[in-house]
Amino acid sequence: MVSIFEKYKIYIAAIISVFAINIFSWRLPFFWDTILTSTITQHFFENGFGNFIPPPQFDAGHPPLFYIYITLVFKLFGKSLISAHLGMLPFHLLGVVAFIRLLEHFAFPLRAQWLGFLLFMIMPTALTQYSLISYDAVLLSLYLTALVAFFENRKLVFSFVLIGIVGVSLRGLFCVASLAVTIFLLNKNNLKSTFNWILLLLPAIVIISFWYGYHYKETGWLLSTNAEGWAQQRGVVNIKGLLKNGISIARCFFDVGIFVLSLISLWYLILYKKINKNIIVWLVPAVLFSVVFLPFSNPINHRYFLIVYVLMLLSVIPILMSKKIIFTIVTIGVLMFGHFLIYPQPISNGWDCSLVHIGYSLNKKYVLETMENSYHIDRSKVGAVFPVNTSLYQSDMLADTIRMLNVNGKSIDSLEYVLYATVCNDFSDEQLTQLKQWNPLFTYRSFMTEMIVYKNPKFHTP
Numbered sequence: 001m002v003s004i005f006e007k008y009k010i011y012i013a014a015i016i017s018v019f020a021i022n023i024f025s026w027r028l029p030f031f032w033d034t035i036l037t038s039t040i041t042q043h044f045f046e047n048g049f050g051n052f053i054p055p056p057q058f059d060a061g062h063p064p065l066f067y068i069y070i071t072l073v074f075k076l077f078g079k080s081l082i083s084a085h086l087g088m089l090p091f092h093l094l095g096v097v098a099f100i101r102l103l104e105h106f107a108f109p110l111r112a113q114w115l116g117f118l119l120f121m122i123m124p125t126a127l128t129q130y131s132l133i134s135y136d137a138v139l140l141s142l143y144l145t146a147l148v149a150f151f152e153n154r155k156l157v158f159s160f161v162l163i164g165i166v167g168v169s170l171r172g173l174f175c176v177a178s179l180a181v182t183i184f185l186l187n188k189n190n191l192k193s194t195f196n197w198i199l200l201l202l203p204a205i206v207i208i209s210f211w212y213g214y215h216y217k218e219t220g221w222l223l224s225t226n227a228e229g230w231a232q233q234r235g236v237v238n239i240k241g242l243l244k245n246g247i248s249i250a251r252c253f254f255d256v257g258i259f260v261l262s263l264i265s266l267w268y269l270i271l272y273k274k275i276n277k278n279i280i281v282w283l284v285p286a287v288l289f290s291v292v293f294l295p296f297s298n299p300i301n302h303r304y305f306l307i308v309y310v311l312m313l314l315s316v317i318p319i320l321m322s323k324k325i326i327f328t329i330v331t332i333g334v335l336m337f338g339h340f341l342i343y344p345q346p347i348s349n350g351w352d353c354s355l356v357h358i359g360y361s362l363n364k365k366y367v368l369e370t371m372e373n374s375y376h377i378d379r380s381k382v383g384a385v386f387p388v389n390t391s392l393y394q395s396d397m398l399a400d401t402i403r404m405l406n407v408n409g410k411s412i413d414s415l416e417y418v419l420y421a422t423v424c425n426d427f428s429d430e431q432l433t434q435l436k437q438w439n440p441l442f443t444y445r446s447f448m449t450e451m452i453v454y455k456n457p458k459f460h461t462p
Helices: 004-025 034-047 065-077 081-105 110-122 124-131 135-151 155-168 172-186 191-199 202-219 239-252 258-272 277-293 302-322 325-340 355-361 364-373 429-435
Strands: 417-421 439-446 449-455
Touching: 004 081, 004 110, 004 124, 034 065, 065 081, 065 155, 081 110, 081 124, 081 135, 081 302, 110 124, 110 302, 110 325, 124 135, 124 302, 124 325, 124 355, 135 155, 135 172, 135 302, 155 172, 155 191, 155 202, 172 191, 172 202, 172 277, 239 277, 239 302, 258 277, 258 302, 258 325, 277 302, 302 325, 325 355, 355 439, 355 449, 364 417, 364 439, 364 449
Parallel strands: none
Antiparallel strands: 417 449, 439 449
């Protein structure tokens, strides 16, 4: 018989761990796609919510609920990185607690629950996303909470959480569809109950339909905008694009140490020879998300499958618990070292799913100051690509609004300087080859990342 203290010790550990990670993240600037969150929330904070639709150049079509939430956090606690990270704290706590509740529902013994908790906390994608101001981490927490609400027959909570899911991201619609299919498969022997649960989707669907209708009325577009930077990410791909997207999806189940979870989950599937609920909860979103992402030109990122990665643990844990301890040690080791499994250039990486980005994030400001103060370079005339080209106002919430020139898909021949960083995926192979012929003026290395200021040899110093 497990004592009450023993039962709740895992929750105490979860709370302490989440607070520690949040405090660790306080200095981390906005990074990768969370830079859009910074840009929109600062706009709302300084100019008011207006019609709740960001300016066209920032509007990617996402519902505004997460942006509104972070803006309100700024209004309550002041506009700062610490405030933004504190805004993520409730969702991180919610996600970890919901996952432990799932472990309890699946009747894992306490030792297995501790293993699941450890794997959840060290998984590179989850740990990195929770350390950023990320609505994908929020989606994970809400999705896990919705599953808990279903298993615990909490219909009101379930319906309320779904409104949050569709309100924070376009991908929330796919999450709701995934939950509907999951419930149908788990509850297929009770069609009446299934129908009642599906009805609970309606409030979220009605509310988000009103939002998209309103957004269309105000902007003239629904999912595809002509704004620079977004238009090319809303198209439909050809056969070559389908193949490329298929490879990208396969990579998502291999990179940053996730391959160990993928292999063990397949091992579980083969071993048990039937689709049980341990498999359904991750296989449904894995298949549905893949099918939905496949035909579109939007780059497929690892974090899009964050929900799948976490739910695969429900198949991983039984295998590890039934094998020798060495299997568990290797799995933990692979996940921990997943942060350092980085491809060399010109192969792209999921930088927002690995803590290696910290080396760049914490030192970008220093490199820019050195470039300007020591080498007297006008930063506004320097070429770069995302995320380096964004301003310190966007990433570090400073007053500095200077942006560098975005050379993604453009010629760099006429530029005197280009700032390269390891975390950039948008430099073309031709540009990388060209930069090797330029003169490295200044190099800064930190934690497996580097930033290099290159000078075009066409421009000679007098």
